[in-house]
Amino acid sequence: MASNKRLLILPGDGIGPEVMYEVRRVIDWMERRRAVTFELDEDLVGGAAIEATGKPIQPATVEKAKAADAVLFGSVGGPQWDRLGFELRPELAILTLRRELGLFANLRPAVVLDPLVDASTLKPEVIRGLDLMIVRESTGGLYFGEPRGIETLPDGRKRGVNTEVYTTDEIERVGRVAFELARKRQNRVCSVEKANVMESGLLWRQTMTALREREFADVELSHMYADNCAMQLVRNPRQFDVIVTSNLFGDLLSDLASMLTGSLGMLPSATIGAPEPGGKRHALYEPIHGSAPDIAGRGIANPLAQILSFAMLLRYSFGMDEEAGLIERAIVTVLGSGLRTADIMAPHSAKVGTQVMGEAVVRELDKLAP
Numbered sequence: 079m080a081s082n083k084r085l086l087i088l089p090g091d092g093i094g095p096e097v098m099y100e101v102r103r104v105i106d107w108m109e110r111r112r113a114v115t116f117e118l119d120e121d122l123v124g125g126a127a128i129e130a131t132g133k134p135i136q137p138a139t140v141e142k143a144k145a146a147d148a149v150l151f152g153s154v155g156g157p158q159w160d161r162l163g164f165e166l167r168p169e170l171a172i173l174t175l176r177r178e179l180g181l182f183a184n185l186r187p188a189v190v191l192d193p194l195v196d197a198s199t200l201k202p203e204v205i206r207g208l209d210l211m212i213v214r215e216s217t218g219g220l221y222f223g224e225p226r227g228i229e230t231l232p233d234g235r236k237r238g239v240n241t242e243v244y245t246t247d248e249i250e251r252v253g254r255v256a257f258e259l260a261r262k263r264q265n266r267v268c269s270v271e272k273a274n275v276m277e278s279g280l281l282w283r284q285t286m287t288a289l290r291e292r293e294f295a296d297v298e299l300s301h302m303y304a305d306n307c308a309m310q311l312v313r314n315p316r317q318f319d320v321i322v323t324s325n326l327f328g329d330l331l332s333d334l335a336s337m338l339t340g341s342l343g344m345l346p347s348a349t350i351g352a353p354e355p356g357g358k359r360h361a362l363y364e365p366i367h368g369s370a371p372d373i374a375g376r377g378i379a380n381p382l383a384q385i386l387s388f389a390m391l392l393r394y395s396f397g398m399d400e401e402a403g404l405i406e407r408a409i410v411t412v413l414g415s416g417l418r419t420a421d422i423m424a425p426h427s428a429k430v431g432t433q434v435m436g437e438a439v440v441r442e443l444d445k446l447a448p
């Protein structure tokens with residue numbers, strides 16, 4: 079049975095549009111073969127929006143995102159916009175969407191697919207079978223805390239200020255997302271902060287402990303300092319199931335975790351808000367990789383993280399587990415057959431570009447679900 083699902087596509091800059099084009103193939107396939115219709119809308123964000131409108135995101139785009147059932151985001155940024163002030167930079171597009179849609183929980187999985195076990199710089203025996211999830215708080219902390227700014231002191235020196243600030247309710251709501259995810263996985267949450275030097279970290283630890291006692295006594299909770307966590311992620315990443323942490327630490331640790339898998343080009347992410355009374359939950363899906371301006375327009379970018387972001391969207395926003403699973407299986411098979419984009423190239427593999435990779439995924443989908 080067909081039902082409309084409203085999807086806003088925001089390709090952005092750099093490789094964003096190229097890899098999004100490959101997602102379109104997968105969307106077409108879904109509509110052809112799975113009796114599902116998407117109501118698609120597309121808009122400009124980031125540098126593309128700056129060039130067209132003077133701002134990284136227009137209020138109308140934010141409204142479209144609010145009205146959509148889910149947002150599929152590409153990536154933003156590029157050297158030509160680096161000199162702009164914070165209020166004009168491409169990155170403001172994603173930060174604005176997180177804030178305006180209340181997308182407080184950023185889910186960043188790091189999964190090592192078997193065919194790619196050799197793509198990591200770490201030894202295969204350390205990362206084989208890795209499957210961890212970082213839940214990063216994404217509307218608070220140092221990214222949004224006040225006061226912030228650069229001021230000039232009376233003696234002419236300048237002073238730059240940002241504030242790390244968390245309230246109990248902000249910690250609890252992201253904590254709940256982590257505990258609930260853990261219940262569907264290995265039932266273990268590691269809460270990460272710097273309670274040894276930061277008050278906000280101490281409150282984070284106390285709040286997570288109390289939350290577990292009150293609502294999630296069945297889930298195992300451990301605590302770790304963020305610096306130690308960085309070290310443990312490289313030493314023995316499989317000790318983790320779900321990691322929950324603040325905005326800034328999550329930004330750093332998720333980049334680190336993603337590289338355990340060998341390629342940023344493989345990893346999707348989801349950012350979700352609170353469930354609304356009608357049951358709707360704002361959500362935005364994006365690859366972890368950036369806009370990669372150095373390889374943009376050359377047709378060599380890896381489209382798989384963007385396609386996997388769409389799979390995540392199907393699973394979390396539309397409950398389409400079966401279709402999400404099909405996409406994930408198709409990708410594993412394509413990689414197993416030896417096709418590789420440049421970023422995950424391995425000996426005895428065939429190097430292909432963005433389009434060939436996208437087409438191969440669709441061909442595999444055809445085989446899996448004719």
Ligand code: IPM
Pocket residue numbers: 169172173329
């Ligand atoms: C990310 C990015 C963003 C962030 C930038 C583009 C603002 O690094 O999503 O991890 O720092 O959150």
Ligand code: MG
Pocket residue numbers: 329330333
């Ligand atoms: Mg980042």
